[in-house]
Amino acid sequence: MAADIALRFPATTAPSRETPPAPPPSATTETPATRRVVIAISLAFIAAVLILPLAAVFTEAFRGGVSKYLESFDDPDTWAAIKLTLLVTAIAVPLNVVFGLAASWAIAKFDFRGKSVLVTLIDLPFSVSPVVSGMSYVLLFGAQGYLGHYLDTINLQIIFATPGLVLATIFVTFPFVARELIPLMQEQGSSEEEAALSLGAGGWRTFWSVTLPNVRWALLYGVLLSNARAMGEFGAVSVVSGHLRGLTNTIPLQVEILYNDYNFVAAFAVASVLAGLGLVTLAVKSALEWRYADQLAAGRRR
Amino acid sequence: MSDAEIGRALTDRAYSQHRRPPRKRGRGTTFRKPSAIPGFGAALGFTWLYLAVVILVPLGAVVLWTGSLGPERLWQIASDARVGHALRLSFGLSLAAAAVNAVFGLIVAWALTRYDFPGRRLIDAAVDLPFALPTAVAGIALASIYAPNGWVGSIIPFKVAFTPAGIFVALVFIGLPFIVRTLQPVLADLDREVEEAAATLGASRAWALLKVVLPTLLPALLTGFALAFARAVGEYGSVIFIAGNIPYVSEIAPLLIVMRLEEFDYGSATAVATIMLALSFAILLFVNLVEAWSRKRLGHGR
Numbered sequence: 001m002a003a004d005i006a007l008r009f010p011a012t013t014a015p016s017r018e019t020p021p022a023p024p025p026s027a028t029t030e031t032p033a034t035r036r037v038v039i040a041i042s043l044a045f046i047a048a049v050l051i052l053p054l055a056a057v058f059t060e061a062f063r064g065g066v067s068k069y070l071e072s073f074d075d076p077d078t079w080a081a082i083k084l085t086l087l088v089t090a091i092a093v094p095l096n097v098v099f100g101l102a103a104s105w106a107i108a109k110f111d112f113r114g115k116s117v118l119v120t121l122i123d124l125p126f127s128v129s130p131v132v133s134g135m136s137y138v139l140l141f142g143a144q145g146y147l148g149h150y151l152d153t154i155n156l157q158i159i160f161a162t163p164g165l166v167l168a169t170i171f172v173t174f175p176f177v178a179r180e181l182i183p184l185m186q187e188q189g190s191s192e193e194e195a196a197l198s199l200g201a202g203g204w205r206t207f208w209s210v211t212l213p214n215v216r217w218a219l220l221y222g223v224l225l226s227n228a229r230a231m232g233e234f235g236a237v238s239v240v241s242g243h244l245r246g247l248t249n250t251i252p253l254q255v256e257i258l259y260n261d262y263n264f265v266a267a268f269a270v271a272s273v274l275a276g277l278g279l280v281t282l283a284v285k286s287a288l289e290w291r292y293a294d295q296l297a298a299g300r301r302r
Numbered sequence: 303m304s305d306a307e308i309g310r311a312l313t314d315r316a317y318s319q320h321r322r323p324p325r326k327r328g329r330g331t332t333f334r335k336p337s338a339i340p341g342f343g344a345a346l347g348f349t350w351l352y353l354a355v356v357i358l359v360p361l362g363a364v365v366l367w368t369g370s371l372g373p374e375r376l377w378q379i380a381s382d383a384r385v386g387h388a389l390r391l392s393f394g395l396s397l398a399a400a401a402v403n404a405v406f407g408l409i410v411a412w413a414l415t416r417y418d419f420p421g422r423r424l425i426d427a428a429v430d431l432p433f434a435l436p437t438a439v440a441g442i443a444l445a446s447i448y449a450p451n452g453w454v455g456s457i458i459p460f461k462v463a464f465t466p467a468g469i470f471v472a473l474v475f476i477g478l479p480f481i482v483r484t485l486q487p488v489l490a491d492l493d494r495e496v497e498e499a500a501a502t503l504g505a506s507r508a509w510a511l512l513k514v515v516l517p518t519l520l521p522a523l524l525t526g527f528a529l530a531f532a533r534a535v536g537e538y539g540s541v542i543f544i545a546g547n548i549p550y551v552s553e554i555a556p557l558l559i560v561m562r563l564e565e566f567d568y569g570s571a572t573a574v575a576t577i578m579l580a581l582s583f584a585i586l587l588f589v590n591l592v593e594a595w596s597r598k599r600l601g602h603g604r
Contacts, residue, residue, distance in 0.1 A: 052447055139367050282434045
């Protein structure tokens with residue numbers, strides 16, 4: 001834009017505001033040429049590695065036009081998968097929110113022995129392969145697992161059923177909320193809570209009207225991340241699901257089935273829903289980072 | 303002594319009595335420091351209970367199962383040619399992908415923190431795409447791009463999809479944010495004065511970057527490398543679609559675990575998982591040692 005204007009009015013106008021005077025050559029910055037090369041490499045790499053797959057999802061989904069795209073959702077198995085995913089997420093995420101609040105309350109407001117061990121253990125699920133986390137439940141609850149016989153006698157099925165999917169989802173999304181809340185609540189300290197208590201508020205009242213409002217954006221941030229992961233998890237869920245069409249398939253597993261059936265348009269159409277969810281997550285997350293930076297844990301500020 | 307001075311002396315004394323220096327924690331002290339805030343027992347109790355039920359007991363089952371296999375069985379499975387190939391492939395490609403990401407991640411993080419260019423915030427947000435995009439979605443997207451008739455696959459002269467090169471591409475995709483997000487805060491906090499000092503002492507910009515800036519970034523770079531590597535070794539969803547999963551060619555270790563579980567061969571699955579965890583642990587330990595050494599050499603504890 002600025003270049004356009006400059007071209008149209010080359011001599012008569014004063015130098016436009018958009019082109020600042022060239023900065024004096026500095027010893028602690030790179031030359032403009034180097035800068036341009038570094039930026040170009042970054043942009044090219046991001047475009048090739050990250051943007052291209054995203055573009056491919058939507059291109060492939062709309063390969064047959066909008067009507068073909070919409071037709072892809074005319075499948076009871078797909079709807080069953082969507083419903084199951086919503087159910088699993090609706091159980092797993094709130095449970096992890098309660099856990100995150102309890103853990104951060106204990107860790108940030110008190111000093112006790114074994115705290116660092118606890119903090120390390122909370123991060124443990126991030127360093128376990130999703131496949132291994134699914135496997136751990138199979139070893140426990142599977143037909144040949146430690147509790148398999150017992151579960152059989154009381155007629156309770158966990159593996160290849162919804163409870164297994166919920167457990168696997170809880171495992172992989174376990175640290176998200178706690179990780180956002182603990183550092184923030186540690187930064188905030190407990191003087192506000194102490195003030196509320198000294199003014200006569202009870203424990204719950206203090207929590208609801210002092211602590212929770214103070215951490216609400218960080219909580220939302222954590223919920224957002226765990227929600228996206230819960231709906232998109234593949235490896236852990238794949239191990240415990242058994243892939244029963246219409247029964248134990250979540251959306252990502254349904255994508256896999258459609259893809260392996262060579263039903264590419266439908267596979268990418270269903271995948272585009274997940275990609276859309278990912279994009280919305282990313283947008284809200286970035287908005288939180290820019291707008292409420294001071295109310296998020298230090299590591300999240302940009 | 304004036305009244306004010308006496309008053310101050312008294313409050314000082316009262317204060318010093320009230321706030322005794324905190325004793326070193328150790329034997330003979332209480333489990334937790336006294337605090338006016340309620341809810342410690344309930345919060346900590348729930349945290350440990352939930353952690354035990356959802357994470358520790360299932361992972362304990364994995365350890366128990368490994369223990370029941372015995373060393374001969376473990377060795378027998380580890381020396382199986384197919385398992386050996388899958389492990390070599392997983393670890394080799396994960397290291398290579400993490401290394402490539404370390405280089406490009408450093409360039410991207412540098413451009414994002416040091417330079418201003420149009421769309422910088424958008425690119426910054428896009429770095430998190432691999433976290434936001436479900437792995438199965440990324441997997442089918444990458445497979446379609448690099449398939450022989452795909453956008454990239456039809457241009458390049460060699461085969462990527464359904465070969466180890468395809469696995470490498472998927473691992474680069476999922477690893478990038480780990481490097482960039484670990485480097486960004488360190489780069490932002492970097493003391494410019496050190497660079498200025500290097501410049502005043504006659505170092506060229508490139509020399510200052512190499513000898514002054516890079517060593518400072520090394521610990522963070524290694525942390526990012528370790529995170530990206532750990533994630534890549536266990537990665538399943540984004541890899542299996544592009545890998546082709548040909549035994550002895552492009553079969554990764556996590557896939558072997560899933561296949562053994564589907565055959566109800568829990569023993570073999572656990573053995574592969576245990577070997578995978580042991581190797582990852584050894585590599586991560588080595589990276590941590592190098593990191594600790596580079597930090598110590600640097601002389602500060604960032």
